[in-house]
Amino acid sequence: MVPLNWYLILSAFIFSCGLYAALGRRNAIAVLMGIELMLNASNINLVAFWRNGVAPMENVDGQVFALFVIAVAAAEVAVGLALVISIYRNRRTVNLDELDILKG
């Protein structure tokens, strides 16, 4: 049995990496990659808490929630990348610093 804390530390690390990528990178696709890392980190938490839950282990709510998160993340990545491609077609750049037309 792997102790619960190890899972939590790993997910905290991946979450921090994802947070840095989402906040501190220029390319829009890199920001999306950071968001995916954060979603994966929270999924690891969900599964670890299911594994360390009380009996009976057939209360698989943690796994059900993790599967919902995976499916929603897939939908979000698809729409996000479609947006990025559409922006690239119009503006010829995906550099977030240069996409500031709405700025006051």
Next chain:
Amino acid sequence: MPELPALPSILELVFLAVALLTAVGALVVVLSPNLFHSALGLAATFFGVAAVYITAEAEFVGVSQVLVYVGAISTLIAFAIMLTRGMMYGTTSQRNRQSGTAAMIAALMFVVLTALMNAIPWPKAGEPITDGEAIIARLGSMFVNEYVVPFVLLALLLLVALAGAIVLARDRK
């Protein structure tokens, strides 16, 4: 002070190796100057996370992770990188103006989360899993009995996302 075991079990050693792979993958995503290498690091991270699920004996979620994330999402991200040839070859910096602040916030988040998690006394748990077949049957029945409304809404969401992505990315000539 809980006493540590004399020899970590094979499962713990496997978990340590897998966690190392995942952490290295996440660092490659964040720190690599070449965007395509970041995408490869992301695929490695997804593999690592799937292996973490399998060490936690949640095999269905692990295999679904490989199927959806590595098989489809990594390919989608790689396609998007190829179609929007932004900064591939490291000529401009990958970091924006607020990257220093972002790094500090990320480090702070990691420290706070780890401290919190070690401080909370989690209930001692972890029953051994006896019947894997019943868990998968229960997973299926949970989707259509207790969580049927989110399940159907998820199907609707996927349909809308599919149609929306195609409409958004279509050529408008």
Next chain:
Amino acid sequence: MMTWSDILTDVQMRLGAPPELEPLARAIAYFIGAFMLVNGALVLALILIWVTRKVVSRIQDRIGPNRIGPYGLFQTVADVLKLLSKEDIRPDNADQIAYVLAPILSVFPVLMTLAVITFAPGFVGVDLNIGVLYLVALGSIGIMAALMAGWSSNNKYALLAGFRVVAQLLAYEIPMVLAMLAPVMLAGTMRTQEIARAQALYLGPINLGLGWFVFLLPGAFIIYFISALAEAEQTPFDLLEAESELIAGFHIEYSGMKFAMFFLAQFLNAFFLGAIAVMLFLGSWQGPFADQIPLLGPFYFLVKTFLVYGAIQWVRGTFPRLRIDQMMSFAWKVLVPLVLSLILAQMIIMKLPIPTWIGYLLILVANIGVVALMLRLMTRYLKQESVGTKRSFTPKSLIGTMAPVNQVGD
């Protein structure tokens, strides 16, 4: 009955390992088992390439390799030695990490399918309770490898071929997965051993071993077979990897052993997809007297798998290739609606309150209806195509016969 890993662990304990190292001994036993399976698969690839070349050459009315070794059996060894001795060329601007990783990532999911293939009763690598889903997930790893190969070669033709291969593999993954769902629903489990046991036919106490799922689900079998041909990139779907195409696909910049790995992955993939077809539809080790004589189990399995592999090569030597747009429209417009309606019909029939044998009969009727519909759609589509493409001259004799061709003016 002890499993092989138990026996190996027992042997190591007796050789003098201290009892607290027993998990390590077990891990070593698993490792040795995996090593033997993988080596067996890699040696099998030599036989597979020989079978392919002989079958295709006999269909094309020639003899095939027959110089090296009796009946040309060592031809593949000579080919491998030649490929090993080639210079390892790397393009300058290629992305080095992706360029080197792509062939490895192409072979590795194919070898991982060996873990859940049931060769005999009680003889499976690991009896996962999600065995069939594991096979599906491994199919999607190969897609990433093809994309990496196409991109890292720094060659626009390889990139285009890489995009098209990804489109083809993703399009045909859906009918394949849904057709694999049909026997899983019928057997009620995803474990490969249980699906094999569910294909027994009990006549009193004797197991005749002929209750294969293909007799109940012929439509699902045909849809799975066609999708597996497309997933393994065999003819008629091998526009992107054939040797006679002008630019042979995403592996044109690879030479020597890296190319050999792509080649190996392709042959092993075709074989293992055939093995999955045998496991799910043709009753993996079931056959007459398989329960009494345990050695007949793997014999039946290998005979059936080699017959399916021979059928794949037979199709390869006989059919012409499809164009990429014909391939994609066939997948999306014909296969996906058919397999979805098949699964829907099977689900509804299985939940009706009717006796089991009537349910099986209805499933068989639904399958045959799907096959008939597919044939009708294909013939109508092909007639439309042939009306659309007018030929500049009409040949007046069959190619290959010795009859003289009449002049065009006649």
